Amino acid sequence: MTAMERTGPWRELLLPAMKRIAEDVDASFDALLPMANDPRDRLIEAMRYAAMGGGKRLRPLLVMATATLFGADRAMAIRVGTALEAIHVYSLIHDDLPCMDDDALRHGKPTVHVAFDEATAVLAGDALHDFAFEVLSDPNLSGDPFVRIELVRTLALASGMNGMAGGQMMDMAAETASFDLPTVTRLQQLKTGALLSAAVEMGAIIGRIPYEGRSHLRGYARDIGLAFQIADDLLDAEGDEEAAGKALRKDENAGKETFLSLLGPERAREQAQMLVEQAVGFLASYGEEADLLRALAWFIVERDR
Amino acid sequence: MTAMERTGPWRELLLPAMKRIAEDVDASFDALLPMANDPRDRLIEAMRYAAMGGGKRLRPLLVMATATLFGADRAMAIRVGTALEAIHVYSLIHDDLPCMDDDALRHGKPTVHVAFDEATAVLAGDALHDFAFEVLSDPNLSGDPFVRIELVRTLALASGMNGMAGGQMMDMAAETASFDLPTVTRLQQLKTGALLSAAVEMGAIIGRIPYEGRSHLRGYARDIGLAFQIADDLLDAEGDEEAAGKALRKDENAGKETFLSLLGPERAREQAQMLVEQAVGFLASYGEEADLLRALAWFIVERDR
Numbered sequence: 001m002t003a004m005e006r007t008g009p010w011r012e013l014l015l016p017a018m019k020r021i022a023e024d025v026d027a028s029f030d031a032l033l034p035m036a037n038d039p040r041d042r043l044i045e046a047m048r049y050a051a052m053g054g055g056k057r058l059r060p061l062l063v064m065a066t067a068t069l070f071g072a073d074r075a076m077a078i079r080v081g082t083a084l085e086a087i088h089v090y091s092l093i094h095d096d097l098p099c100m101d102d103d104a105l106r107h108g109k110p111t112v113h114v115a116f117d118e119a120t121a122v123l124a125g126d127a128l129h130d131f132a133f134e135v136l137s138d139p140n141l142s143g144d145p146f147v148r149i150e151l152v153r154t155l156a157l158a159s160g161m162n163g164m165a166g167g168q169m170m171d172m173a174a175e176t177a178s179f180d181l182p183t184v185t186r187l188q189q190l191k192t193g194a195l196l197s198a199a200v201e202m203g204a205i206i207g208r209i210p211y212e213g214r215s216h217l218r219g220y221a222r223d224i225g226l227a228f229q230i231a232d233d234l235l236d237a238e239g240d241e242e243a244a245g246k247a248l249r250k251d252e253n254a255g256k257e258t259f260l261s262l263l264g265p266e267r268a269r270e271q272a273q274m275l276v277e278q279a280v281g282f283l284a285s286y287g288e289e290a291d292l293l294r295a296l297a298w299f300i301v302e303r304d305r
Numbered sequence: 306m307t308a309m310e311r312t313g314p315w316r317e318l319l320l321p322a323m324k325r326i327a328e329d330v331d332a333s334f335d336a337l338l339p340m341a342n343d344p345r346d347r348l349i350e351a352m353r354y355a356a357m358g359g360g361k362r363l364r365p366l367l368v369m370a371t372a373t374l375f376g377a378d379r380a381m382a383i384r385v386g387t388a389l390e391a392i393h394v395y396s397l398i399h400d401d402l403p404c405m406d407d408d409a410l411r412h413g414k415p416t417v418h419v420a421f422d423e424a425t426a427v428l429a430g431d432a433l434h435d436f437a438f439e440v441l442s443d444p445n446l447s448g449d450p451f452v453r454i455e456l457v458r459t460l461a462l463a464s465g466m467n468g469m470a471g472g473q474m475m476d477m478a479a480e481t482a483s484f485d486l487p488t489v490t491r492l493q494q495l496k497t498g499a500l501l502s503a504a505v506e507m508g509a510i511i512g513r514i515p516y517e518g519r520s521h522l523r524g525y526a527r528d529i530g531l532a533f534q535i536a537d538d539l540l541d542a543e544g545d546e547e548a549a550g551k552a553l554r555k556d557e558n559a560g561k562e563t564f565l566s567l568l569g570p571e572r573a574r575e576q577a578q579m580l581v582e583q584a585v586g587f588l589a590s591y592g593e594e595a596d597l598l599r600a601l602a603w604f605i606v607e608r609d610r
Contacts, residue, residue: 039474039479039482039492040466042477094431097427099418099423099424099427100427113404119404120474120477122402122404122427123477126399126430127470130434130464133438136457145450145451146450148450148454149450152438153443156438157435160439161341165432165435166432169345169347170343174344177344179344183344
């Protein structure tokens with residue numbers, strides 16, 4: 001039961017796991033978002049359009065990899081991952097709106113306000129936002145109300161003004177202000193880090209690990225979150241729009257400071273590698289049962305999209 | 306301990322209660338939405354601008370009046386009412402957006418996207434949406450996780466695709482479809498009825514009344530919800546824009562079917578009166594401790610805004 005090394009065959013472990021979780025999350029959205037056969041169907045269609053068939057599903061994978069680390073039920077982890085993904089998807093729908101980033105392409109297909117209309121996009125985002133809390137509060141998810149309420153609280157805090165939405169606001173302010181490295185770090189910890197950390201926390205909650213017992217997992221999550229954002233900056237600067245399935249180089253064009261603009265490409269790459277090694281270090285007390293979390297960390301800086 | 310009659314001095318009971326709950330809800334938002342002293346402050350300002358100092362606070366009053374019917378703690382009812390009001394406020398911010406109803410005035414002041422900007426309005430709505438679940442999941446609200454998760458579940462279901470957001474989608478469809486009375490009834494039960502019913506349910510949850518013991522309260526809530534909407538249609542047709550503090554006669558201009566267009570003013574007024582009497586009938590087993598709920602029902606058809 002020894003842990004995998006970075007030089008090991010971690011891709012052979014990770015890629016099938018990513019494929020499988022993508023299928024499971026799609027099946028979960030499909031089952032939990034049935035058509036209503038009434039005038040609400042346009043809304044439900046838009047929710048399904050946005051939620052299904054796209055994205056790397058990193059957040060559900062993090063939930064599942066953490067939950068199964070503690071022997072928790074995979075089916076429950078999938079549903080919790082689906083709830084968390086619904087929050088991520090809602091935030092993308094709203095971010096893509098004309099009044100926000102005004103993006104026409106997401107995961108290689110037209111964004112919701114383009115494929116439907118703006119009002120439907122606002123509502124589909126709002127309804128997916130509730131959907132997440134509907135799934136987490138469902139008595140069928142767990143018979144233990146404490147587990148459900150802890151999941152709800154973790155997600156609400158990660159998503160709101162002290163998490164993702166707060167980070168989004170800082171990001172808008174970055175267009176006119178010139179942020180330094182600590183402020184960009186704080187911005188990214190809120191904007192993308194909060195949900196990635198929530199994924200790990202929620203996996204640990206399903207695994208029945210008490211709050212005090214999760215500090216090493218919090219360290220892992222914080223470090224991969226920052227590494228993820230630095231890698232994103234690099235992909236954004238060097239990537240291909242068609243392969244990415246979305247518009248690139250928007251931060252640069254908007255004159256926003258990023259890890260890349262502040263550190264330069266070489267130091268940014270070093271910093272991301274250092275963070276990933278540090279993240280894996282937080283898992284030192286685990287054997288091969290944490291290999292998926294290790295592989296995920298390495299993937300974050302080696303991915304090409 | 307006999308119940309108040311409609312001919313009694315119910316305004317003397319209701320008006321001070323409305324004034325007091327409005328003060329309490331404002332104080333609650335003020336305490337729960339402190340400024341962050343960082344670049345998120347524009348978001349928090351927009352949330353406070355939208356949430357404080359306006360509205361009749363009918364939903365928090367319904368929570369409080371139901372909770373205190375069962376001797377529950379008023380402070381807890383205020384916090385739960387504040388969470389519910391946050392959902393109502395977020396929905397108003399998003400409804401007012403240019404891509405939705407495009408309203409410039411709400412509660413007599415510029416709407417959030419006018420006073421701030423569209424992107425901030427989208428985000429302020431999203432962050433108030435999370436805020437509601439943050440408040441309800443807070444361990445300080447109640448030591449009993451079952452009470453907290455039941456509150457979360459009730460609110461998420463009332464707010465999402467099978468509640469308010471679903472009703473909003475039906476309302477958009479009403480611009481191009483010609484709905485009959487059962488469909489308009491269903492639309493309104495979702496769009497405004499779901500949150501009003503949730504207010505009563507949440508009051509009963511705080512009052513520790515099990516689900517099966519709440520059916521008469523559900524009947525009361527359903528009837529005042531429909532009466533509220535019919536009265537709203539009448540006020541919309543006959544009211545004064547300045548007194549209302551918002552644009553009126555939009556449904557008529559958009560060619561939407563409403564209770565008023567389908568029933569005509571005389572039958573609509575009769576229907577609202579009948580529903581309110583029926584609502585009060587559901588409270589027959591209570592004495593004067595339910596007078597505030599009775600007064601609220603009567604107010605709904607006698608209000609002028």
